[in-house]
Amino acid sequence: MSAQSSENRVAQAILNGYLAVFFLYMFAPLIVMSLAAFNAYDYPSVTQWRGWTLKWFSALAEDDRILIGLQNTVVVALGVIVISLPLGLAGAFILTRLQSRWTGLLYAALVSPILTPGIILGISTLIFWRNFDVPGGLFLTVLAQSSFIASYSMLLFMARLQRQDRVLEEAALDLGGSNLLVFRRITLPFLYPTIATASVIAFLQSIENYNTTVFAIGGDWTLVTEIGSRFRFGLSPVINVIGVIFVVLTVVAATLYAYYRERERKRVLAIELELRAMDRQARLAAKRRGPEADETAVPLPARA
Amino acid sequence: MHGKNVELSEAVMRFGDFTAVHRSNLEIEAGEFFSILGPSGCGKTTILRMISGFIEPSEGRILIGGEDMRGRGPNNRPTALIFQNLALFPLMTVWENVAFGLEARGVDKAARRKRAEELLALVDLAGQGGKKPTELSGGQRQRVAVARALAVEPSVLLLDEPLSALDLKLRQHMRSELREIQRKTGVTFVFITHDQGEALTMSDRVAVMNQGRVEQIGSADEIYLNPRTPFVATFVGQQNVFRGKVAGLDEGLAQVETSLGRFLGINGDGLGVGDDAMVFVRPERLGLVGRNGGAAPGNQLEAEVEGRELEGPFINMFLNAQGLPLTMHVTNSAEMPAQLAGRQKVGFRSEDALVLRAGDLADE
Ligand SMILES: Nc1ncnc2c1ncn2[C@@H]1O[C@H](COP(=O)(O)OP(=O)(O)OP(=O)(O)O)[C@@H](O)[C@H]1O
Numbered sequence: 058m059s060a061q062s063s064e065n066r067v068a069q070a071i072l073n074g075y076l077a078v079f080f081l082y083m084f085a086p087l088i089v090m091s092l093a094a095f096n097a098y099d100y101p102s103v104t105q106w107r108g109w110t111l112k113w114f115s116a117l118a119e120d121d122r123i124l125i126g127l128q129n130t131v132v133v134a135l136g137v138i139v140i141s142l143p144l145g146l147a148g149a150f151i152l153t154r155l156q157s158r159w160t161g162l163l164y165a166a167l168v169s170p171i172l173t174p175g176i177i178l179g180i181s182t183l184i185f186w187r188n189f190d191v192p193g194g195l196f197l198t199v200l201a202q203s204s205f206i207a208s209y210s211m212l213l214f215m216a217r218l219q220r221q222d223r224v225l226e227e228a229a230l231d232l233g234g235s236n237l238l239v240f241r242r243i244t245l246p247f248l249y250p251t252i253a254t255a256s257v258i259a260f261l262q263s264i265e266n267y268n269t270t271v272f273a274i275g276g277d278w279t280l281v282t283e284i285g286s287r288f289r290f291g292l293s294p295v296i297n298v299i300g301v302i303f304v305v306l307t308v309v310a311a312t313l314y315a316y317y318r319e320r321e322r323k324r325v326l327a328i329e330l331e332l333r334a335m336d337r338q339a340r341l342a343a344k345r346r347g348p349e350a351d352e353t354a355v356p357l358p359a360r361a
Numbered sequence: 362m363h364g365k366n367v368e369l370s371e372a373v374m375r376f377g378d379f380t381a382v383h384r385s386n387l388e389i390e391a392g393e394f395f396s397i398l399g400p401s402g403c404g405k406t407t408i409l410r411m412i413s414g415f416i417e418p419s420e421g422r423i424l425i426g427g428e429d430m431r432g433r434g435p436n437n438r439p440t441a442l443i444f445q446n447l448a449l450f451p452l453m454t455v456w457e458n459v460a461f462g463l464e465a466r467g468v469d470k471a472a473r474r475k476r477a478e479e480l481l482a483l484v485d486l487a488g489q490g491g492k493k494p495t496e497l498s499g500g501q502r503q504r505v506a507v508a509r510a511l512a513v514e515p516s517v518l519l520l521d522e523p524l525s526a527l528d529l530k531l532r533q534h535m536r537s538e539l540r541e542i543q544r545k546t547g548v549t550f551v552f553i554t555h556d557q558g559e560a561l562t563m564s565d566r567v568a569v570m571n572q573g574r575v576e577q578i579g580s581a582d583e584i585y586l587n588p589r590t591p592f593v594a595t596f597v598g599q600q601n602v603f604r605g606k607v608a609g610l611d612e613g614l615a616q617v618e619t620s621l622g623r624f625l626g627i628n629g630d631g632l633g634v635g636d637d638a639m640v641f642v643r644p645e646r647l648g649l650v651g652r653n654g655g656a657a658p659g660n661q662l663e664a665e666v667e668g669r670e671l672e673g674p675f676i677n678m679f680l681n682a683q684g685l686p687l688t689m690h691v692t693n694s695a696e697m698p699a700q701l702a703g704r705q706k707v708g709f710r711s712e713d714a715l716v717l718r719a720g721d722l723a724d725e
């Protein structure tokens with residue numbers, strides 16, 4: 058017995074140790090990076106500590122290239138959402154609703170951009186559009202990024218559509234709905250959560266993208282390519298400030314999400330309890346009605 | 362609104378090599394509560410989907426109100442289908458569900474809302490329009506589905522086992538509700554079920570199906586008292602079955618030679634001497650010889666009592682006649698219950714026995 062509990066203690070210790078190392082590995086770089094944003098030293102560092110400061114925050118507010126880069130990043134990400142989601146949805150519809158012997162091939166073709174190295178997507182977009190005299194820039198960046206982000210959207214929409222109860226669409230048709238109405242009132246609302254998820258994922262993939270963007274961006278820049286190009290001259294703690302801001306945004310978003318989920322869960326639970334009570338009442342009412350229910354009377358004790 | 366409403370004429374439905382519905386004819390009167398009864402997989406849903414227009418028959422025609430429906434999709438037919446799983450729209454409120462058919466017809470929102478409330482009142486759900494379907498109980502959801510279907514003013518309402526998801530008590534309750542709604546609206550109901558109690562108690566007429574074939578159409582009484590095939594005889598209600606060969610004929614009666622003796626019964630199939638036959642006797646028509654007074658029945662046999670089940674007003678007796686299991690219902694009268702055991706002489710009158718050509722039985 059004591060052997061078992063000491064074994065348990067060892068297991069517990071190992072697990073705790075593992076967790077500690079895991080969190081250290083995850084968060085140590087973030088902590089170091091964040092601290093450096095408040096260090097009065099000219100280079101991102103925590104070892105050379107020169108005292109607390111907020112001057113890098115004001116420096117960021119005055120750094121036009123970074124601010125324009127941020128604006129470009131957001132513009133590109135929105136453009137990517139606008140192009141990727143309809144493309145992805147169209148692909149998902151074709152692959153889930155129509156069956157032919159080409160379906161497998163089409164699926165492979167539509168998913169392949171995810172597996173293609175980003176550099177190749179960037180370069181080939183640039184080369185292709187050069188034929189039409191379209192130079193690198195934000196527009197080409199949107200197209201280049203969409204070429205693979207649309208595939209991610211498609212996979213998300215496919216997963217959702219495969220879980221759809223097609224009977225609902227049949228029911229709507231049976232009630233006289235046109236195909237358009239059925240899409241607008243039944244299918245689209247069913248897809249709303251996925252549209253939200255796909256938008257967030259497309260947005261995140263777009264703003265963090267470097268490989269593809271760096272070739273398609275031409276003379277323009279996004280936040281990421283700007284940071285990339287500054288590496289050549291050595292970084293300033295302004296970059297750390299950007300990092301801190303993103304960390305804070307992420308934590309706030311995650312907390313809000315968790316809070317709303319919990320509230321929703323409680324609401325659903327309350328409804329279920331209420332329903333159970335209602336069904337019980339209906340059964341009692343049916344019983345009170347009497348004779349008509351007799352048919353179901355439980356047979357009395359069985360065979361001798 | 363009278364005359365034939367729905368007509369299947371020589372309709373056949375094949376899926377690849379598999380024939381789900383063999384050549385069938387069906388005539389359903391306007392305003393009728395018509396049930397299609399049959400075991401799982403016999404083609405009930407397939408017939409309903411042909412009528413509602415989700416599938417076109419491979420051969421034959423479907424007429425509604427005398428009009429050929431070929432080429433008309435489900436949104437262009439005067440039918441409304443209540444699906445096996447109801448298929449309420451989970452993301453719409455109850456009243457939006459009910460009003461969907463009106464929305465499809467371009468009715469404006471205020472009018473839709475008003476009509477939806479009227480229909481909800483009809484199905485006893487007044488004031489529940491603002492809820493989501495998931496916030497309703499099983500029986501309430503059921504009624505929303507009915508209201509939603511009625512909103513498009515169909516001339517035919519098709520119901521695919523709509524009660525199967527409910528528990529026993531609620532099902533009982535919904536039976537009478539549905540019947541009531543049908544009476545109030547006068548809409549033709551085509552009701553599918555594999556529950557014979559449901560079919561017999563609710564319907565004006567019942568069609569009994571087996572393996573893609575309609576075996577018999579008739580009122581509950583006709584189906585129960587005069588089944589025309591061994592399948593119908595055994596699928597609806599309980600039966601005792603004796604197999605044998607026709608040994609003699611006598612004015613509408615047939616004498617069948619079985620391993621338990623010769624039995625005389627009504628010759629339901631016009632059999633001739635030598636034909637393979639089955640004799641069907643309901644448990645309530647089997648009785649103890651010499652017990653009820655009166656003349657002894659013509660058909661008699663001996664059987665061992667093996668067990669009993671008290672049903673309340675009557676007792677289920679389980680007998681064994683040389684290996685053949687029999688069931689007999691005896692009235693639960695004062696002297697009956699305890700004493701019955703051992704070897705007994707039982708019998709039945711020839712007018713209570715039905716002789717049919719041997720065929721497939723419904724398996725228990
Ligand atoms: N689209 C289809 N393709 C191939 N076979 C089908 C199709 N639809 C139905 N079937 C077959 O046709 C037969 C009848 O099916 P149907 O759904 O009409 O049965 P049912 O009587 O409604 O049964 P249940 O009581 O279980 O609902 C089944 O054997 C089924 O497998």
Ligand SMILES: [Mg+2]
Pocket residue numbers: 405406407445521
């Ligand atoms: Mg079915």
